[in-house]
Amino acid sequence: MKNRTGALVCLGVLALLLIFALAMQFSLSALPEPGRAETYIAGKARRMLIHRAARSQQIPPPPADVSASTEEGDKLYGTECADCHGLDGKSPTDMGRWMYPRAANLIAPETQQYSDRELFTIISNGIRLSGMPAFARVETQEHIWNLVHYLRKLPSGPD
Numbered sequence: 801m802k803n804r805t806g807a808l809v810c811l812g813v814l815a816l817l818l819i820f821a822l823a824m825q826f827s828l829s830a831l832p833e834p835g836r837a838e839t840y841i842a843g844k845a846r847r848m849l850i851h852r853a854a855r856s857q858q859i860p861p862p863p864a865d866v867s868a869s870t871e872e873g874d875k876l877y878g879t880e881c882a883d884c885h886g887l888d889g890k891s892p893t894d895m896g897r898w899m900y901p902r903a904a905n906l907i908a909p910e911t912q913q914y915s916d917r918e919l920f921t922i923i924s925n926g927i928r929l930s931g932m933p934a935f936a937r938v939e940t941q942e943h944i945w946n947l948v949h950y951l952r953k954l955p956s957g958p959d
Contacts, residue, residue, distance in 0.1 A: 854918040
C-alpha cells in the first residue's frame with residue numbers, strides 16, 4: 801500500500817512539473833500565428849461550446865421573409881461587422897488582422913458549417929477571449945437573424 805501511494809505521489813509531482821514546464825513555454829503574445837496543435841484544440845473546443853450553447857439558448861424563430869431579412873442584414877453587416885471581417889467577409893481589415901484570434905473568414909467552410917442557430921448564438925453572445933463582441937444588448941433578435949441570413953449569402957457574392 802505504501803509503494804502504491806508513493807508511486808501516485810511521484811506521478812502527481814511529475815505531472816505538475818510537466819504542466820509547469822509547458823506553461824513556462826507559453827507566450828501571451830498575439831504576434832505569432834498559433835501552431836497546429838493550438839489551432840486544432842481551440843477550434844474543437846470552440847465548436848463544441850458553440851454547439852452546446854445553441855442547443856441550450858432560447859432562440860426566437862427567424863423572420864419569415866428571408867429575402868427582406870438578407871437585405872436588412874447587408875446594411876447591418878456594413879455597420880456592425882465589416883470593421884473587422886472586411887466588406888467581403890473574407891478579407892479582414894487591419895483591426896481584424898491584429899486581433900488574436902484573428903477575425904474569422906466568414907465564407908470559409910469552417911464558418912459556413914455552423915448551423916443558423918449556432919451563428920445566431922455567436923452573434924448574440926460573442927466569443928469570450930476573442931475580439932468577437934456580443935450583440936444581444938445592442939441589436940434586436942430580428943437584426944441578429946438578418947445578419948445570419950446575410951452571412952449565408954456571402955459565399956455567392958463576387959470575389
